Amino acid sequence: MSQMNYRDQPDAIQALVQEDRVHRDLYLSEELFALEQERFFANTWQFAGHASQLPNVGDYVSLDIAGRPLVLVRDSDASIRAYYNRCAHKGARLVNEESGNTGKFFRCPYHAWTYKLNGQQLAIPFKEGYDGTRLGTCASGQGLTAVADVVNYRDFVFVRLAPEGLSFQDYFGEVLQSLDNLADRSPEGRLVVAGGVLRNIIHCNWKMYLENINDAVHPMSTHESATKAAQAVWQGHGDDEIKPMAMEQILPFGSGYAFFDNMGGRVFDNGHSLLGVNFSIHSNYAQLPDYEAAMQAAHGVERTQDILQRSPQNAVLFPSLAVKGSPQVMRVIRPLSANRTLIEAWSFRVTGAPDLLLERAMHYNRLVFSPMSVVAHDDVRIFESIQNGLRANGNEWISLHRGFHSDELSQRTQTTNGTNEWLMRNQFRAWAKFMVPHPASAT
Amino acid sequence: MIEDPCDFVLHEAALIDASQWDDWLALFDATAHYWVPLLGADQTDPHSHNSIAYEDYLLLQLRIQRLQNPRAHSLHPRVCCQHVLQRPRVVSPTASAHETLVQTPFIYIERQGEEQILLTGTYVHRLLQTATGWMILQKRVNLLDAGQPLPAIQLFI
Numbered sequence: 314m315s316q317m318n319y320r321d322q323p324d325a326i327q328a329l330v331q332e333d334r335v336h337r338d339l340y341l342s343e344e345l346f347a348l349e350q351e352r353f354f355a356n357t358w359q360f361a362g363h364a365s366q367l368p369n370v371g372d373y374v375s376l377d378i379a380g381r382p383l384v385l386v387r388d389s390d391a392s393i394r395a396y397y398n399r400c401a402h403k404g405a406r407l408v409n410e411e412s413g414n415t416g417k418f419f420r421c422p423y424h425a426w427t428y429k430l431n432g433q434q435l436a437i438p439f440k441e442g443y444d445g446t447r448l449g450t451c452a453s454g455q456g457l458t459a460v461a462d463v464v465n466y467r468d469f470v471f472v473r474l475a476p477e478g479l480s481f482q483d484y485f486g487e488v489l490q491s492l493d494n495l496a497d498r499s500p501e502g503r504l505v506v507a508g509g510v511l512r513n514i515i516h517c518n519w520k521m522y523l524e525n526i527n528d529a530v531h532p533m534s535t536h537e538s539a540t541k542a543a544q545a546v547w548q549g550h551g552d553d554e555i556k557p558m559a560m561e562q563i564l565p566f567g568s569g570y571a572f573f574d575n576m577g578g579r580v581f582d583n584g585h586s587l588l589g590v591n592f593s594i595h596s597n598y599a600q601l602p603d604y605e606a607a608m609q610a611a612h613g614v615e616r617t618q619d620i621l622q623r624s625p626q627n628a629v630l631f632p633s634l635a636v637k638g639s640p641q642v643m644r645v646i647r648p649l650s651a652n653r654t655l656i657e658a659w660s661f662r663v664t665g666a667p668d669l670l671l672e673r674a675m676h677y678n679r680l681v682f683s684p685m686s687v688v689a690h691d692d693v694r695i696f697e698s699i700q701n702g703l704r705a706n707g708n709e710w711i712s713l714h715r716g717f718h719s720d721e722l723s724q725r726t727q728t729t730n731g732t733n734e735w736l737m738r739n740q741f742r743a744w745a746k747f748m749v750p751h752p753a754s755a756t
Numbered sequence: 757m758i759e760d761p762c763d764f765v766l767h768e769a770a771l772i773d774a775s776q777w778d779d780w781l782a783l784f785d786a787t788a789h790y791w792v793p794l795l796g797a798d799q800t801d802p803h804s805h806n807s808i809a810y811e812d813y814l815l816l817q818l819r820i821q822r823l824q825n826p827r828a829h830s831l832h833p834r835v836c837c838q839h840v841l842q843r844p845r846v847v848s849p850t851a852s853a854h855e856t857l858v859q860t861p862f863i864y865i866e867r868q869g870e871e872q873i874l875l876t877g878t879y880v881h882r883l884l885q886t887a888t889g890w891m892i893l894q895k896r897v898n899l900l901d902a903g904q905p906l907p908a909i910q911l912f913i
Contacts, residue, residue, distance in 0.1 A: 508806040512905035538828035542821035675806040684906035694830035
């Protein structure tokens with residue numbers, strides 16, 4: 314790894330992303346990771362939480378985004394607010410549990426400074442000691458520090474840490490349809506986070522994980538041992554026999570190169586993508602007539618068909634979220650350091666739909682995204698071996714050549730074949746775009 | 757034939773450490789489950805909340821098939837494990853006269869190359885007494901760190 318000073322050399326950062334390959338420093342450099350924390354993750358919109366985690370006034374969740382401790386809370390006006398999780402006084406964390414209810418105000422355990430749910434200072438004990446000081450005009454006297462921008466889109470709550478930058482709509486654009494599709498799968502239009510979150514620590518750079526979400530060439534070789542084992546234990550059963558959920562979910566991983574190529578992919582501005590535009594490994598789960606009837610009653614026949622026929626492999630809301638429509642699951646990507654990433658797998662209950670859908674979602678997460686998943690093990694091992702292998706000499710570049718044509722450089726939203734690495738190149742182009750101290754505020 | 761259910765639990769862990777997968781699977785009843793709840797000891801059932809693993813006989817077979825496939829590349833370099841068990845304790849007979857619950861605090865170490873992971877918790881074995889010896893109806897693994905971010909766990913805790 315080169316010993317660069319990237320902070321003062323913006324051109325050197327841009328030079329790491331070429332049109333059809335990227336430099337290994339993107340994965341290895343701790344200096345670049347520190348700059349990502351400061352710039353990239355502040356300039357882009359990050360998934361923070363789901364409104365269903367905070368049903369009541371005073372409910373909160375605490376989390377870390379890009380090294381900053383945050384707290385999301387349901388205010389008395391029903392809105393969801395996001396603050397830095399520190400007391401304005403000395404910096405103690407206001408809440409230490411992952412989730413809970415803080416009542417009508419936050420109270421710091423150190424000196425009992427209190428704050429309303431809207432962030433304003435409520436009270437300071439023995440306040441006369443501050444008479445004649447400049448506390449009132451300092452940040453310490455201004456209440457809680459709010460995160461620069463918070464948007465609740467159909468109960469998916471996103472934050473942008475940088476005070477200026479692209480608006481939520483300009484940043485995500487058309488890829489928000491993937492969240493619409495997920496929410497529209499409820500006849501009531503409502504999702505509830507359910508069944509807990511599976512959490513994985515992977516010793517690799519976060520970009521590797523995101524790239525792999527759009528890698529439709531790897532399942533046949535990487536996951537061969539899992540699909541072969543599934544075929545072996547299921548052999549002797551006819552094609553028309555009703556499969557156990559495990560077989561229904563795992564066997565399609567071995568579907569072949571043509572299948573994955575034909576599923577199609579789409580790129581959007583700012584790194585977002587959709588893999589499985591036409592169909593995916595999730596397209597052939599058993600139909601549920603009662604559920605379809607409830608959907609038709611809510612949405613009409615045509616709209617129901619449109620919603621249910623979309624079951625992409627993954628929609629990536631770059632860089633923190635990868636969602637599926639069916640099963641109703643998503644992964645949250647939380648970078649921890651240049652070589653350490655937290656991956657969370659969330660399941661949703663689709664209100665107004667049969668319990669079987671939640672069972673499918675939890676089952677899929679357990680089978681494919683659990684620390685004990687036989688499917689994930691092979692991915693994780695590959696990521697960790699890349700993180701190690703990239704230290705080799707002689708070739709400092711990672712290939713992204715598959716399907717490259719220079720025409721794509723002038724195109725924005727485009728549909729292509731499923732195995733085209735355009736979906737990955739698109740992520741890296743967005744990385745370079747947002748790795749600047751202050752990005753332009755319009756696309 | 758092992759008469760003492762506590763000895764049976766020690767034997768079960770030793771088979772995993774020795775990679776004797778077929779002998780290990782043979783300890784499970786066809787209706788059995790291997791269960792690692794996501795809420796650890798607090799979880800009431802495997803359906804209302806997700807689990808790190810909840811495997812029926814078919815999935816256990818799948819896992820063992822895969823362990824024997826040379827292209828299961830996550831297993832290279834070789835992965836091995838060591839179970840360190842505290843003395844098992846029969847906690848109470850259950851609904852049926854032929855069933856027994858055994859509780860065993862443990863430490864589990866899994867090693868691959870230079871990397872080692874360490875897990876701890878308590879097993880709850882629900883065992884069935886048969887003419888040919890004890891069978892596992894459920895092996896429940898209550899991890900201390902169940903809800904925490906975990907690295908890949910490749911063998912059987």
